[in-house]
Amino acid sequence: MFPERFSNLPAYAFPRLRALLDVHEPGGPVRHMSIGEPKHAFPAWVSDVIVEHAAEFGRYPINEGTPELRGAIADWIKRRFAADVDPETQVLALNGTREGLYNAGMALCPEGSSVLMPNPFYQVYMISAISAAAEPVFVPATEATGHLPDFTALPVEELDRAALCYICSPANPQGTIADEAYWQQLIELGEKHDFQILADECYSEVYRGEKPAGALQVAQAMGASAERVLIFHSLSKRSNLPGLRSGFVAGGPESIARMKQLRAYAGAPLPMPLQRAAERLWADEAHVEENRALYKAKYELADRIFGNVPGYMSPQAGMFLWLPVADGEAATLKLWQETGVRVLPGAYLSRDTAEGNPGQGFIRVALVAPYDDTEAGLTLIRDCLFDQE
Numbered sequence: 038m039f040p041e042r043f044s045n046l047p048a049y050a051f052p053r054l055r056a057l058l059d060v061h062e063p064g065g066p067v068r069h070m071s072i073g074e075p076k077h078a079f080p081a082w083v084s085d086v087i088v089e090h091a092a093e094f095g096r097y098p099i100n101e102g103t104p105e106l107r108g109a110i111a112d113w114i115k116r117r118f119a120a121d122v123d124p125e126t127q128v129l130a131l132n133g134t135r136e137g138l139y140n141a142g143m144a145l146c147p148e149g150s151s152v153l154m155p156n157p158f159y160q161v162y163m164i165s166a167i168s169a170a171a172e173p174v175f176v177p178a179t180e181a182t183g184h185l186p187d188f189t190a191l192p193v194e195e196l197d198r199a200a201l202c203y204i205c206s207p208a209n210p211q212g213t214i215a216d217e218a219y220w221q222q223l224i225e226l227g228e229k230h231d232f233q234i235l236a237d238e239c240y241s242e243v244y245r246g247e248k249p250a251g252a253l254q255v256a257q258a259m260g261a262s263a264e265r266v267l268i269f270h271s272l273s274k275r276s277n278l279p280g281l282r283s284g285f286v287a288g289g290p291e292s293i294a295r296m297k298q299l300r301a302y303a304g305a306p307l308p309m310p311l312q313r314a315a316e317r318l319w320a321d322e323a324h325v326e327e328n329r330a331l332y333k334a335k336y337e338l339a340d341r342i343f344g345n346v347p348g349y350m351s352p353q354a355g356m357f358l359w360l361p362v363a364d365g366e367a368a369t370l371k372l373w374q375e376t377g378v379r380v381l382p383g384a385y386l387s388r389d390t391a392e393g394n395p396g397q398g399f400i401r402v403a404l405v406a407p408y409d410d411t412e413a414g415l416t417l418i419r420d421c422l423f424d425q426e
């Protein structure tokens with residue numbers, strides 16, 4: 038009666054975490070450091086824009102995004118990445134990147150092909166592949182590969198079979214940034230073996246040093262096929278508005294046309310007043326800079342607290358620590374029972390492979406809370422899990 042294609046899925050990370058922890062009492066006041074839900078304030082004027090346009094809740098929204106919103110996005114892409122996209126044909130507004138990352142697979146992946154993705158990874162990549170009747174191929178992103186997947190190490194037949202390749206930079210969970218050389222190599226590989234690159238760049242504005250390069254700017258500079266790369270961006274992390282559900286995909290006109298068509302049949306477009314707010318947000322950088330400064334202070338805090346921990350990776354970007362432990366699940370449970378701090382076992386973000394589960398020896402810690410709460414939580418983690426004598 039139910040489809041087979043989802044029957045082998047493990048439970049999603051957060052129900053799994055609840056099953057692991059909630060049968061035990063917390064060892065102290067509960068501190069949530071498991072979910073990457075941004076907690077810094079979003080700009081106060083966002084509410085005014087929504088109220089100003091509230092009458093438009095009385096209209097069906099424009100599916101692909103208003104021309105003004107798509108224009109604001111194309112302008113942002115130009116300013117941020119020095120890349121050119123036509124707002125008419127190369128930009129599609131999304132309800133957050135998750136929806137677009139899923140529907141890209143639906144719209145673009147031929148049945149029976151395969152979809153490359155990092156391991157650990159943002160779980161929607163896998164479900165998109167499975168829904169499109171394609172095979173997900175998990176490519177380890179570990180210390181040995183610089184915490185980004187080494188797609189070049191795959192056998193030629195695997196590369197030839199692939200139709201799509203998901204890649205996250207800055208990476209969730211490791212915070213690693215793909216540099217221009219990485220993008221060039223991946224785009225060359227895509228050109229050679231004819232797969233599309235779906236670049237999940239939703240953390241691109243939360244960084245510490247140099248601003249991360251984007252896949253589209255590199256593809257354009259290389260003169261790659263216009264359809265080779267699609268980039269996905271979001272206001273969830275950039276503007277602390279995960280509840281607005283606003284993002285976009287930009288890329289080749291044919292790919293965008295296919296995604297638009299799917300959306301015309303089955304999409305749930307963003308309500309018009311929210312599109313108006315999104316338009317204003319893409320045009321404003323002041324709030325993004327303020328937000329970035331708050332994260333920078335917390336990266337420095339984490340370095341102070343964990344600097345002596347062997348294998349500690351100081352995050353380059355994003356909003357997580359990926360901390361090495363002997364066993365991520367055991368460490369998560371110990372932390373909960375002894376301190377009340379909730380983190381996520383790394384294995385819940387990774388798949389088992391013949392070589393093991395690359396997240397098994399990690400916990401993911403979200404740095405989203407205000408500074409003082411983050412400091413208190415990180416200190417508890419250090420004292421509970423790492424001997425800092």
Ligand SMILES: Cc1ncc(COP(=O)(O)O)c(C=O)c1O
Nearest residue numbers: 133134135159209239271273284
């Ligand atoms: C790697 C990654 N991609 C995409 C998303 C989806 O974000 P949104 O749909 O809010 O834009 C998230 C959210 O946590 C994420 O971590």
